Amino acid sequence: MDQIDKKGFRLNVGIILLNDEKKVFLASRVGSNAWQLPQGGINKRESFIEAMHRELFEEVGLTADNVEIIAITHDWFSYKFPKKYIKFNQNPLCIGQKQRWFLLRLLVEESYINLNTQKTPEFDDYCWVNYWDPKDIVINFKKKVYNRVLKELYSYY
Numbered sequence: 505m506d507q508i509d510k511k512g513f514r515l516n517v518g519i520i521l522l523n524d525e526k527k528v529f530l531a532s533r534v535g536s537n538a539w540q541l542p543q544g545g546i547n548k549r550e551s552f553i554e555a556m557h558r559e560l561f562e563e564v565g566l567t568a569d570n571v572e573i574i575a576i577t578h579d580w581f582s583y584k585f586p587k588k589y590i591k592f593n594q595n596p597l598c599i600g601q602k603q604r605w606f607l608l609r610l611l612v613e614e615s616y617i618n619l620n621t622q623k624t625p626e627f628d629d630y631c632w633v634n635y636w637d638p639k640d641i642v643i644n645f646k647k648k649v650y651n652r653v654l655k656e657l658y659s660y661y
Contacts, residue, residue: 506545506546506547506598507545507546507547507548508596508597508598509602511599512596512597512598512599512600513582513598513599513600513601513602514545514598514600514601514602515545515546515552515602516543516544516545516546516601516602516603516604517543517544517546517552517555517556517559517603517604517605517606518541518542518543518581518603518604518605518606518653519541519542519543519556519559519560519564519605519606519608520541520605520606520607520608520638520653520654520657521541521542521560521564521566521571521608521609521610522574522607522608522609522610522661523610523614523632524610525632526635526661527632527633527634527635528541528632528633528634528635528637528638529541529542529564529610529617529630529632530630530631530632530633530637530638530641531563531564531619531626531627531629531630532627532628532629532630533626533627533628534624534625534626534627534628535628538642538643539638539641539642540638540642540643540646541638541642541650542559542560542563542564542627543559543601543603544558544559544562544563552604553573553576556604556606560608561621562621562622562626563619563621563625563626563627564617564618564619564627564630565616565617565618565619565620565621566610566612566616566617569611570610570611570612570616571608571609571610571611572608572609572611573606573607573608574607574608574609574657574660575606575607575657575660576604576605576606576607577603577604577605577606577653577656577657578656580602580603580604581602581603581604581605581649581652581653582600582601582602582603582649583600583601583645583646583648583649584599584600584645585598585599585600585601585645586645603649603653605653605656605657607657607660607661617630635654635658635661636654638650638654639651639654
């Protein structure tokens with residue numbers, strides 16, 4: 505069960521995964537042409553590091569042994585959903601995401617990536633892009649957070 509704070513933000517982790525060429529893993533959501541970095545909610549009694557490893561496996565098929573944590577953002581980054589994405593009948597009401605972000609290095613061959621570890625995969629395709637590209641490619645309401653996260657983690661890149 506996801507955690508939602510008192511302000512209505514879902515606690516969440518985000519992942520920037522780098523390959524040997526320092527390219528960033530970017531994934532396409534199933535059934536759409538919407539590209540994003542892997543991310544997901546933090547369950548109750550789960551640390552944000554545990555959530556990152558769980559989400560990494562669920563969405564990308566990689567385990568903790570397949571990656572190295574290079575850096576973690578110091579603070580939480582948040583964004584609100586546009587009204588059309590808010591489920592107003594949900595209790596508690598979730599108005600957006602509040603995220604801790606990870607910069608990871610892939611330690612294994614790309615062939616370890618598996619987008620189909622779950623009955624309902626989140627992604628159906630992926631590509632490797634330049635470090636700054638995600639902030640321009642993602643859906644509009646995530647662009648500012650992506651830009652801020654990429655800036656904070658760039659010194660570790």
